[in-house]
Amino acid sequence: MVAELAAGRRPTIIDVAKRAGVSKSLASRALRGDAGVSTSSRDLVLDAAQELGYRPNSAARSLVRGVSGLVGVVLNQLDNQHHTGIVQGVQERAKELNARVIIGNGAQNPEELQRQIDTMIELRVDGLVIVSSWVPAQVLERAGSEVPTVVLTHLADPPAEVDTIASDDVYGAQLAVEHLIQAGHQRIAYLSRSASATSQARIDGVVLALEAAGLPCTLLQVDAGDDINLQELSASGVDAVLCNNDLTAAEVIRLAHEQQVQVPGQLAVIGYDNTALARLLYPSLTSIDQPQVNMGRRAVDAIAERTAGRTEALRELYTPQLVVRSSTAQP
């Protein structure tokens, strides 16, 4: 008896059933709102649960049901606003389908990223959404073979086991470059702080667009800590720069102020992802928009379809759009 009341013991559905004077089966049905329970018993059970502060135990439920009702999202980094839009879409759609969303943060660290994926799979999430292009193909294969998995970034060669939903990074970069060319820019640089499949696709787009226009191309890969001299860059003839994301572009804009380079007069700047940051900067940032929220929503649908039996891989590609602001002159 004493042990029964020991501190720390959480009430179970059996405690609720006892207090309500019904069987645990009936309590279970009443708590979940199943049909086939008389209103009087239902009220009895609900009251008892309320009084005891009962909380269903997800572990037990998941164990017997075989599904957890969870969608796991693993992010490369938490404070990337691009990711935020995706998570919002995932949460919206998951809510509509009555699922819950938990997030794992890879902290820009491939090892941690894998740990997070493992955690999600061990928690038996019903679907996994991965927003990172840093996950080794082998890890994706294994994940995809164990649970419906959707990757939301550009992958050079996605494994057959996973679905992919991305926006066309090659085309997006082309859009940006064409906009710059139309505005009269001749010498366009691509600037990146890191190498990834995503960044590579954007480089491909830049090269494609510049070649089509018969213009030369400058690629700058700058290491994370290194300084950038915009005066020098500008003196070398570069009059526009496309950055791998808005964050890098923000840095360029700050440096332009510090180094007295006029944006967009002397140097036009374009970001990528069209995050909240783009509107926050001065001059505000021209950027490439991806339908992040919608991509997040579709990811949940893709999981639901897989669960319902689809076996062939989904390859969905969205068309990005140019959003012109003040960091590039109007054509």
Added chain:
Amino acid sequence: MVAELAAGRRPTIIDVAKRAGVSKSLASRALRGDAGVSTSSRDLVLDAAQELGYRPNSAARSLVRGVSGLVGVVLNQLDNQHHTGIVQGVQERAKELNARVIIGNGAQNPEELQRQIDTMIELRVDGLVIVSSWVPAQVLERAGSEVPTVVLTHLADPPAEVDTIASDDVYGAQLAVEHLIQAGHQRIAYLSRSASATSQARIDGVVLALEAAGLPCTLLQVDAGDDINLQELSASGVDAVLCNNDLTAAEVIRLAHEQQVQVPGQLAVIGYDNTALARLLYPSLTSIDQPQVNMGRRAVDAIAERTAGRTEALRELYTPQLVVRSSTAQP
């Protein structure tokens, strides 16, 4: 037999044990690296697990062990860089203590915030970290009475059931105002885009510091969508503005550019939280730094202490620091 091999059936520890030719008990011990297993059996089990692609089932483990090895973090919003530092600290310390971290995103929506807290509790996390001041006291009480809970924002009147780890917002605001006064500013405004316990504490600090200096005080509460006219503000005599966070300050700096107000010459600007944004802006932003990573780490310790038996509530207050950059003139 057919059912045994049906698609979708995940290998269990019993499958592993059978293949290794040992009992499930021994397999369990081998897989967890327990002592008391001969090296030969261990290798047999590990190989079998590898071949089958075995993954432990967290639900089953959590059910029988009574602990989940999970720390849940519930955030107000995902893309707040202040939060990011805290999560980093939580993850670091959790890893050291061999726990895993899952994140729930409240999406700035009180209802969603509560859903996330419920989800975490039902998942039977071993501890809950809440980074939001928008959670009703009653919800905090219930959460705290069910699982060790730490709140990482300023609360006007924290319930006895939860631990709190915060930085001294009153003092932080005082620091900022004193810095402005020393730099010769006379008419200082506090600008906020939203009302919260955190913001209120900062207002208290502003009022305190201005009263001590015998200076008048201007409080501006601006609704989310509303425009701000800095020319007007400046014309009215205000020569410095303290914002409720770096994001609001970023907006002020952009408006200052647009409305041709000199920062800091005509208007000094101070942010709060010292996020990555502060360094990214031009002029770079003077801000108030909180030891976010360390606060995150301490939150996990607080949970561990509670689990180990501490019953009195923890009330930890950190001293914030002023980080001077270019948006305020040097005194």
Added chain:
DNA sequence: AGAAAATGTGGGAACGTTCCACATCCGGTC
């Protein structure tokens, strides 16, 4: 040599829930 201790292994209960098969009761129909 025999007892004691250490080592390795297996069996079964338990965790909290869902779900299936089955019991009971009630009113209505032939």
Added chain:
DNA sequence: GACCGGATGTGGAACGTTCCCACATTTTCT
């Protein structure tokens, strides 16, 4: 009055793991 069917309720098995205890075998100590 015998039978049927729907509504309401019950008991027990199952999910995959851990842990306690018992047992068998080997090693160590006196």
